[in-house]
Amino acid sequence: MPIPYHDADEQNDLGIAGYLKILPAQDESGYQAALFLINARGEPIEFTYNRIETPHTFLWRQADIHRHAIRKLTTSLFSLCPKTPRLILCLAEEVSSELFCQDIQLSVPVCRIAPAIKALPYSATEIQDRIEVEEPMNLFWYPGRPPDDSIELKLLHELSTKGLLIEPFERALIGLREVYSD
């Protein structure tokens, strides 16, 4: 007998969400990233991870290197991911708007998440939205906010009502630390 999650069949239809977690390496030698796929029940499906080293010289602007490194990391993760998520979620303080507005084009919506209390820049091409979970959160959608009756938004709603809007990023962080801890 399958686990009796609420409306199990409907949840299966909602698909999977991809949580992109990026953080600087602890020794500041580069960046680590993970693409953590979970289903609407919060069950882990895939965990793809990689890291990249960046040079510390005056030859290149650090901002450019950062952008380039994040792009390469992200594409390397996407290239290995066998499943297509319904949407990609990332934290606005880790992923700038250029990554998906300019550098990588996705056929699925991207949602950058930030606490409403934080002032973070976003692109004019992103659509701002708001959601109330434990605290108010700003959502920055690209290319646009999915319609209210869309599966993507239903999936997001399902995840947020189950406390799974931010929590999977923490799990992805735990996974990255486990992989790359010395």
Add this chain to the structure above:
Amino acid sequence: MSADALWWTERNFENVPRARWFGIFRRSVKLSEDIPQRLSIPSAILSAPRHVSPSDDNALLSPVSLMISCDLNIPENLISGHTQQDDFVFGSAGLAGILLKEEPAGLKTSKPSHQCLLPQTPKDSFHKDEQAISLPKRLAYLLQPPTDVLLSRIGPLEWPHALFDYQIEGIKTLLSKDALLLTDDMGLGKTIQAIGALRILFLQRRIESCLLIVPASLVGQWRKEIHYWAPELRIATIRGITAERTWQWATPAHIYLTSYETFRSDCTDHSQSPPRRRVWDVVILDEAQKIKNRDVEISRKCKLLNRQRAWALTGTPLENREDDLASILEFVTALKDGESAPRLKPGFELQEIHKSLQLRRKKQDVLPQLPPKIVSQLFLSMNSEQRKYYERAEKEGIIQLKESGESIRIENILALIMKLKQICNFCPIDGGSVKFDDMLERLHILVSEGYRALIFSQFTDSTYGANAIASRLEEYNPLLFIGDLSPIQRDSVIRTFKENRDHKVLILSLRAGGQGLNLQDASYVFHFDRWWNPAVELQAEGRAHRLGQTFPVNVYKYIIEDTIEERIEKILKEKQLLFDDLVDSVSIDLKSKLSSEELFGLFGLVPPEHLKQPKRRAAFTGNYAEMSGMEFEEHLKQLLEQKKWRVETTPVIRDGGVDLIARRDDDIGVEIILYIQCKNHASPVGVDVVRALNGVLPKNAAGIRGVAVCPNGFTADAITFAKDRGITLWDRHHLFELFR
């Protein structure tokens, strides 16, 4: 980019940072990138092929069909995913390693222990050291939803009810400890906590097998509770003849559930006896006081089990019994193969170990969290003698019914039901009673904790009813409150129970003791047999659960499995007649609740033509607002007479008194009398009216109920007052349901 990656495309390739060095040349940045790694985490599946569980989800077919099913379906059955059949028998943690495809084939990895899951362990490579846990396994564990999220009511897991905070704390403690002695007060949900912890451990892949040893009478209860709280877990119930138990032990399952007696038979000194040939991830003993004597066989055998985790559940306070405690604590320890259980002696060290291993909450500790009333249904299995007698009586009864042919009446069916109900209480041959045995164990615990109990029974006689119960509970100085007593005697019994705490138990017949009494001194209520009438049972419980009660009231309702009790319970539940407040009939008249077909169907019979249920007439849709007071009374009188009540109209006296008196005999020939006040008011009736009715009702008169009727309902104060006084209220909806 993989061929399937159509959902993403890289753009602006030329945007690679280039250094301009002295304006002469541009050099692109080169970044050193690792090769990305991917871990696929198999879903936590707990699916089972339907054909292994035909009607009862946890029932198993005969060995032959089971083997066929297992050949085809083992890999999909288990949380372990794709496994080889042989791996099952050993249930080793190597199964978990096979989950993850990165592991070399045929690899036997050791059990991931808690200690090994810390980041200090070597990673990213396979180590021959038995304690090493590979990275994929660690990740598969770490990436599971955290416990807090899983336990949350709004989390991804479905819980049939919200867990109390102290229960969540209990579950977390069980999750974090290899060994725990859980000794919460009775009624606080030790079973739920154990099942909740098992559920999460299985989901997080921290365990694969559990052995659960419980008293024989509670096997059915545990199955139901597991099915209710963790329906995804597959249970193998070990019982029956030896040949059946042999394959039951080998059946793939998450939880192996057995009784102490069966376990004692199957666990031998040979290390390959079924319970001993595997290392159990968890072994749980319910009512662990069964092993308090270390010299008895069952105690010794429980301690022989190889186990990663050991939990013991008991409601019996153990602080003052060091010898009992020592024996139980010898079990509450993880034990690997080849190790022997430590021998503990009474003394300071024992006390220290006890403190570190016990989790105990008393009711008063968690009072603010508890609801005012906690109702538990206890499903018990009869012992063999009682079962034999019951089945014989049922068979003979059915034969007699069949022999009656067309002359059979519904009263014959009801008489058989009553007879079987009595046997469910006590076996007339040897007086054995699984209900009584269970109740006695619970009384022992709650009395030792300082609580007192009310016991209700439909019957009063000395073979099946209240007198039989009282005669067996002498150690608790029981008092008896039944219909035979005079009003003076009744008052004396109640006063004695209130004033003298030496009387731990008050036994009441449901009819006599179901209303009008204030018995808040007791905080445990046992329904020894069911009346299948929510209003009557609620009223009985209301003797303890009322204003002035300082403790949550625990109510226990007994149902014997595979008997008429369970069958009727099931039908009434399906018809929503056990919980529906609208059905507030004051009788235990099964005839009014079940159709002829349903009553005869309880015994696999078909009613004769003349007894088949006529089509229901269309419900009354008249407008009460158009009726005068007298017309409304007359209308109600006619409705009651259609239902075989004998109704008299009282003289018109404008003092807010009784308008109708209705009488009828119930199934056991006891007269029920309703004192009815009719108020066809345009707005809800207030508390004054109900108070006035209460004032005119004869006090402490058995079988008399006050009923206030107003199609437009009652105010909240009136409802509260009525509930507290045991007065029934009928509004428009009640009238519709009662008389359709």
